[in-house]
Amino acid sequence: MRVLLVEDEKRLAHLLKDGLAGEGFAVDVTYDGRDGLWMATENPYDVIVLDVMLPRMNGYTVCARLRDAENWTPILMLTAKDGVHDEAEALDTGADDFLSKPFSYVVLLARLRALVRRGGHARPVSIVVGDLTIDPAGLRCRRGEVNIPLTPKEFAVLHGLARRQGEVVSKSELLAQAWDFSYDGDPNIVEVYISALRRKIDSPFGRSSLVTVRGAGYRLEA
Amino acid sequence: MRVLLVEDEKRLAHLLKDGLAGEGFAVDVTYDGRDGLWMATENPYDVIVLDVMLPRMNGYTVCARLRDAENWTPILMLTAKDGVHDEAEALDTGADDFLSKPFSYVVLLARLRALVRRGGHARPVSIVVGDLTIDPAGLRCRRGEVNIPLTPKEFAVLHGLARRQGEVVSKSELLAQAWDFSYDGDPNIVEVYISALRRKIDSPFGRSSLVTVRGAGYRLEA
DNA sequence: CCCTTACCTGAACCCAGCCTGAAGGCAGCA
DNA sequence: TGCTGCCTTCAGGCTGGGTTCAGGTAAGGG
Numbered sequence: 001m002r003v004l005l006v007e008d009e010k011r012l013a014h015l016l017k018d019g020l021a022g023e024g025f026a027v028d029v030t031y032d033g034r035d036g037l038w039m040a041t042e043n044p045y046d047v048i049v050l051d052v053m054l055p056r057m058n059g060y061t062v063c064a065r066l067r068d069a070e071n072w073t074p075i076l077m078l079t080a081k082d083g084v085h086d087e088a089e090a091l092d093t094g095a096d097d098f099l100s101k102p103f104s105y106v107v108l109l110a111r112l113r114a115l116v117r118r119g120g121h122a123r124p125v126s127i128v129v130g131d132l133t134i135d136p137a138g139l140r141c142r143r144g145e146v147n148i149p150l151t152p153k154e155f156a157v158l159h160g161l162a163r164r165q166g167e168v169v170s171k172s173e174l175l176a177q178a179w180d181f182s183y184d185g186d187p188n189i190v191e192v193y194i195s196a197l198r199r200k201i202d203s204p205f206g207r208s209s210l211v212t213v214r215g216a217g218y219r220l221e222a
Numbered sequence: 223m224r225v226l227l228v229e230d231e232k233r234l235a236h237l238l239k240d241g242l243a244g245e246g247f248a249v250d251v252t253y254d255g256r257d258g259l260w261m262a263t264e265n266p267y268d269v270i271v272l273d274v275m276l277p278r279m280n281g282y283t284v285c286a287r288l289r290d291a292e293n294w295t296p297i298l299m300l301t302a303k304d305g306v307h308d309e310a311e312a313l314d315t316g317a318d319d320f321l322s323k324p325f326s327y328v329v330l331l332a333r334l335r336a337l338v339r340r341g342g343h344a345r346p347v348s349i350v351v352g353d354l355t356i357d358p359a360g361l362r363c364r365r366g367e368v369n370i371p372l373t374p375k376e377f378a379v380l381h382g383l384a385r386r387q388g389e390v391v392s393k394s395e396l397l398a399q400a401w402d403f404s405y406d407g408d409p410n411i412v413e414v415y416i417s418a419l420r421r422k423i424d425s426p427f428g429r430s431s432l433v434t435v436r437g438a439g440y441r442l443e444a
Numbered sequence: 445c446c447c448t449t450a451c452c453t454g455a456a457c458c459c460a461g462c463c464t465g466a467a468g469g470c471a472g473c474a
Numbered sequence: 475t476g477c478t479g480c481c482t483t484c485a486g487g488c489t490g491g492g493t494t495c496a497g498g499t500a501a502g503g504g
Binding site: 413 | 464465
């Protein structure tokens with residue numbers, strides 16, 4: 001599953017690359033539009049994530065050029081926050097979907113999956129941790145046969161832990177994955193969500209699958 | 223089920239191709255009339271979608287030539303919006319049905335299905351979600367044995383959700399599927415239709431199959 | 445055994461996102 | 475010409491998810 005990421009904010013690009021790589025995507029990154037266009041034409045990708053504001057050639061142009069060249073690789077555009085207008089323009093130039101910044105990692109992932117699926121290759125993925133099942137496409141979760149309703153943020157945190165089940169995931173990693181990249185609030189928020197998750201996925205079942213590793217982070221285990 | 227799509231607006235062609243592919247059609251695309259004619263004579267298609275305004279050879283001519291050559295593949299013509307005149311001419315030259323731009327995807331799909339069925343190869347497909355049955359060919363819907371009358375737009379939205387039952391479908395995806403590709407109005411329209419759908423398919427039955435996933439979209443479940 | 449540090453969690457606030465009823469516009473039809 | 479039904483817009487209200495905060499609890503080191 002190959003992804004081309006065209007994004008000039010290096011920090012964001014880096015975070016996304018790591019995250020997607022962890023999902024099993026092969027990620028190529030370029031930092032400006034012209035390189036992006038070149039990469040996209042020279043290599044077969046399953047999906048392209050394309051920022052709108054880019055040096056040397058903006059996202060719309062890249063998108064339009066690709067379509068002109070009859071390259072129909074699914075494109076997910078990242079538009080500016082307030083650009084209601086941008087959305088229409090993104091779709092106009094041939095993008096398949098868009099996401100306005102700031103966005104959360106989980107939503108991006110869900111959209112990417114949808115695009116890739118539409119592109120032909122079906123791949124229903126659920127993460128299983130013991131009798132806990134996490135379904136990223138439906139943003140759903142259940143323990144055994146019991147459905148557990150989660151809010152989007154709760155789901156995002158749980159997903160971040162489940163992807164690396166058995167490993168310790170640090171609070172800052174969870175923050176990076178589940179919150180907007182521009183989030184700048186109290187890091188304590190992670191603890192709050194861990195607490196909420198335990199109340200939903202562990203306490204009612206007499207489990208303790210969500211373990212605190214003092215000074216390092218949290219671990220989800222079977 | 224093979225479809226030949228002859229349409230020179232690349233963006234529209236692309237969207238249609240993706241949509242139809244997602245329905246299980248094998249879609250070939252050409253961008254001008256002469257290529258279209260050639261493709262149609264060289265390959266056996268179940269149905270042809272033919273734009274009227276085309277480079278190199280217009281749709282009427284393509285249609286007439288095919289019929290002259292005793293090729294009776296069902297043809298659906300795409301005519302210009304105001305061309306009341308075009309419709310008559312389309313049917314005169316041997317088309318089986320026509321659709322004026324802009325049209326919605328669901329209507330196109332229904333017409334295609336109708337044509338294909340008329341062409342001999344019946345393929346009644348219904349989407350079943352619990353006891354809810356959606357029949358894209360007839361634009362019908364029922365819960366259990368109770369028939370539920372839906373307006374075309376309501377049906378389009380429901381269809382978009384049903385095609386991916388159990389998964390979260392974002393508002394923008396619903397917009398893209400159920401509205402004209404040129405639609406540029408209030409995205410709130412989706413919420414309005416969700417509301418209307420609930421009033422018809424859920425409330426009267428004491429169900430709540432149409433679930434809001436805050437910040438992500440909607441999900442239709444059994 | 446105490447102190448520090450890290451973590452837990454209930455309560456309270458705020459507001460984005462969503463819901464929905466009402467009304468206008470428009471096209472088809474009798 | 476009026477009627478009917480559907481699409482769309484709009485605005486007000488509300489819900490519940492996100493965030494902050496503060497007081498409490500556990501872990502670990504000296």
